[in-house]
Amino acid sequence: MDVSLQISIGKLILKNPVTVASGTFGYGEEYAEYFDISELGAVTIKSLTLKPRLGNVPPRIVETPAGMLNAIGLQNVGIETYLKYKLPFLREKKCTIIANIYGTSIEEYVQLAEQLEKEGGADAIEMNLSCPNVHDAKSKFKCPLIAQSPEWVEKYTYAVRSITKLPLIVKLSPNVADITEPALSAEKGGADAVSIINTLLGMAIDVNTRKPKLRNVVGGLSGPAIRPVALKMVWDVSRTVKIPVIGMGGICSASDALEFLIAGARMIAVGSYLFRDPLVPMRIIQGLRDYCLTHNIDDINKLVGSVIVE
Amino acid sequence: MKKLHECLITLHNLVAPHHYRMVLQNKDLAIHSSPGQFVMLEVSTGYYPFLRRPMSIERIFSDGVSILYKVCGEGTKILSTLSVGEKINVQGPLGNSFPIPEGYPHYLIVAGGIGVAPFPALVEKILKVRGIPPEIILAGKDYNHLLCEKDFKQMGCKIHLVTEDGSAGQSGLATDVLETINTQGETIVYTCGPLPMIKNVHKICVQKGWLCYASLEAEMACGEGVCLGCVLPAKMEIENEMMARVCKEGPIFDTQVILWDKIGDR
Numbered sequence: 001m002d003v004s005l006q007i008s009i010g011k012l013i014l015k016n017p018v019t020v021a022s023g024t025f026g027y028g029e030e031y032a033e034y035f036d037i038s039e040l041g042a043v044t045i046k047s048l049t050l051k052p053r054l055g056n057v058p059p060r061i062v063e064t065p066a067g068m069l070n071a072i073g074l075q076n077v078g079i080e081t082y083l084k085y086k087l088p089f090l091r092e093k094k095c096t097i098i099a100n101i102y103g104t105s106i107e108e109y110v111q112l113a114e115q116l117e118k119e120g121g122a123d124a125i126e127m128n129l130s131c132p133n134v135h136d137a138k139s140k141f142k143c144p145l146i147a148q149s150p151e152w153v154e155k156y157t158y159a160v161r162s163i164t165k166l167p168l169i170v171k172l173s174p175n176v177a178d179i180t181e182p183a184l185s186a187e188k189g190g191a192d193a194v195s196i197i198n199t200l201l202g203m204a205i206d207v208n209t210r211k212p213k214l215r216n217v218v219g220g221l222s223g224p225a226i227r228p229v230a231l232k233m234v235w236d237v238s239r240t241v242k243i244p245v246i247g248m249g250g251i252c253s254a255s256d257a258l259e260f261l262i263a264g265a266r267m268i269a270v271g272s273y274l275f276r277d278p279l280v281p282m283r284i285i286q287g288l289r290d291y292c293l294t295h296n297i298d299d300i301n302k303l304v305g306s307v308i309v310e
Numbered sequence: 311m312k313k314l315h316e317c318l319i320t321l322h323n324l325v326a327p328h329h330y331r332m333v334l335q336n337k338d339l340a341i342h343s344s345p346g347q348f349v350m351l352e353v354s355t356g357y358y359p360f361l362r363r364p365m366s367i368e369r370i371f372s373d374g375v376s377i378l379y380k381v382c383g384e385g386t387k388i389l390s391t392l393s394v395g396e397k398i399n400v401q402g403p404l405g406n407s408f409p410i411p412e413g414y415p416h417y418l419i420v421a422g423g424i425g426v427a428p429f430p431a432l433v434e435k436i437l438k439v440r441g442i443p444p445e446i447i448l449a450g451k452d453y454n455h456l457l458c459e460k461d462f463k464q465m466g467c468k469i470h471l472v473t474e475d476g477s478a479g480q481s482g483l484a485t486d487v488l489e490t491i492n493t494q495g496e497t498i499v500y501t502c503g504p505l506p507m508i509k510n511v512h513k514i515c516v517q518k519g520w521l522c523y524a525s526l527e528a529e530m531a532c533g534e535g536v537c538l539g540c541v542l543p544a545k546m547e548i549e550n551e552m553m554a555r556v557c558k559e560g561p562i563f564d565t566q567v568i569l570w571d572k573i574g575d576r
């Protein structure tokens with residue numbers, strides 16, 4: 001039996017439903033030493049901003065039970081350097097590129113998307129409306145994220161939708177009461193897909209010094225610790241919107257990836273577990289194929305949302 | 311080059327209280343390793359601890375490498391329970407290596423505590439390519455914390471022992487000895503140990519006009535330059551301040567490129 005792993009996001013056709021989570025794969029060069037990165041359904045790159053960013057003051061990461069907190073603060077090379085020095089490598093490798101972008105205003109998102117489309121820097125755009133690490137936790141008790149306001153999600157999405165034909169993905173935050181609301185707004189705004197989820201806000205303290213372990217005080221929790229939360233949110237969102245859901249959060253194996261697909265994700269991303277096992281995306285692609293063979297499934301799309309709730 | 315290796319543990323010894331040496335057998339890893347580089351060890355097959363643990367390469371053999379480590383938390387505790395004959399997943403070699411520029415009649419090493427770990431391999435390499443035995447300041451809290459003394463002696467190094475409590479060698483700090491050393495001609499200093507020590511070694515080297523390379527540490531997640539978790543503020547090129555990745559641009563840095571004022575004492 002031939003198994004098809006092919007899926008689509010908007011008008012973009014991907015050879016399999018496996019990508020990597022933004023910020024855990026750089027711009028592809030490093031892990032290209034470990035495996036053929038063109039085998040991925042897509043490469044999702046680290047969030048790009050208009051100008052290069054230095055990011056937060058270290059320490060920026062701390063290990064936690066079954067996961068880690070990060071407060072990188074969107075350190076990145078900026079769009080110019082990306083287009084000039086990072087993009088040629090990804091193109092030469094024939095990767096499908098999901099370019100993740102971050103702006104501090106609607107105009108910045110628009111400008112980033114326009115430039116990416118004009119210069120062929122992306123096959124799809126992922127709007128990061130949910131980075132928890134670019135606000136000062138000390139001065140603001142609440143860190144407002146665009147993704148926390150359904151109204152703003154729709155406005156931001158609509159603005160970018162209006163100026164680009166590229167498939168548009170909106171990445172949402174789990175730090176909300178009901179994630180289906182911003183997901184619906186993204187759909188209304190014209191998104192082709194939503195990414196569920198970015199990291200959960202968290203904190204860790206060194207009891208000897210009584211100082212937070214992260215210089216930024218708070219950070220984003222990722223890894224298997226958040227998997228059940230992410231899975232539930234994927235299930236909720238995929239029952240609510242008609243557009244595809246890209247599921248992520250603690251995926252470490254093919255079996256984890258299958259859980260997300262069965263819950264309703266059309267595609268999945270591996271993030272933090274890459275740090276433990278850079279080969280995990282390849283293991284997942286192989287594992288999905290094996291599962292389909294054993295379960296007599298000729299098309300992976302048939303699995304999506306197939307959860308049996310009695 | 312393959313960077314993920316299943317290594318056979320062929321030796322695992324307690325070398326001082328809470329300090330162990332482990333030999334990881336793997337030809338591929340050995341062939342590609344250089345002094346100053348490090349490996350990331352998978353200490354658990356489950357999710358606790360979640361991340362790999364970085365360890366400097368202590369010595370490079372024809373069919374493997376050794377590491378020297380101190381038990382300080384959960385990960386190293388688990389590591390210490392592994393037995394000879396067991397296998398461990400090792401990622402590496404990672405990071406850059408110690409430069410050994412020509413034309414320096416004096417190679418000086420300043421090692422504090424477990425910071426001695428990367429130096430046996432460096433000494434062997436300097437002997438091989440330059441034929442000059444480096445001079446070593448070996449410092450520790452007490453006599454129990456002076457590691458590798460015998461190895462360095464065998465390699466023909468001149469050694470200055472220093473302990474904080476005076477239980478071996480001179481009493482005081484590594485930097486006390488470094489201040490008193492005067493050399494003729496160009497000198498290059500290599501250092502690794504507690505951050506306050508490295509900072510002071512750097513200051514002394516600046517005063518003396520010596521080139522100084524330090525092996526630096528930071529909390530690491532990926533070890534490969536993708537997560538941007540392990541950065542330090544640095545000025546690698548003129549003008550441009552940047553966040554240098556300890557795992558990629560480092561772990562070995564010319565201490566003059568690090569913006570020490572921006573790094574707190576961690």
Ligand SMILES: Cc1cc2nc3c(=O)[nH]c(=O)nc-3n(C[C@H](O)[C@H](O)[C@H](O)COP(=O)(O)OP(=O)(O)OC[C@H]3O[C@@H](n4cnc5c(N)ncnc54)[C@H](O)[C@@H]3O)c2cc1C
Pocket residue numbers: 348359363364365366367377378379380381382383384385386387424427428526527528529530561
């Ligand atoms: C490039 C590099 C090379 C290293 N080489 C050696 C070596 O040769 N021998 C050796 O004994 N240790 C070395 N270390 C430090 C070693 O990685 C840590 O001691 C180890 O990860 C602690 O793990 P743990 O689970 O036992 O402790 P944890 O429970 O994780 O932490 C215990 C204590 O160690 C500190 N710590 C944790 N991770 C690091 C880290 N990456 N760097 C510094 N402190 C840390 C924590 O802040 C805490 O205070 C190196 C670190 C780096 C970055």
Ligand SMILES: Cc1cc2nc3c(=O)[nH]c(=O)nc-3n(C[C@H](O)[C@H](O)[C@H](O)COP(=O)(O)O)c2cc1C
Pocket residue numbers: 021022023024046047070072074100128131171197198199221222223224226248249250251269270271272273537538539
């Ligand atoms: C070190 C690190 C950096 C990240 N950087 C970004 C980023 O720049 N943009 C973004 O949208 N998400 C970023 N994320 C979030 C991930 O893309 C992903 O949504 C999250 O980590 C959950 O997946 P995981 O549990 O598999 O890691 C980052 C995560 C980590 C761990």
Ligand code: FES
Pocket residue numbers: 529530531532533534535536537538539540541555556557558
């Ligand atoms: S540890 Fe990830 S960039 Fe250095």
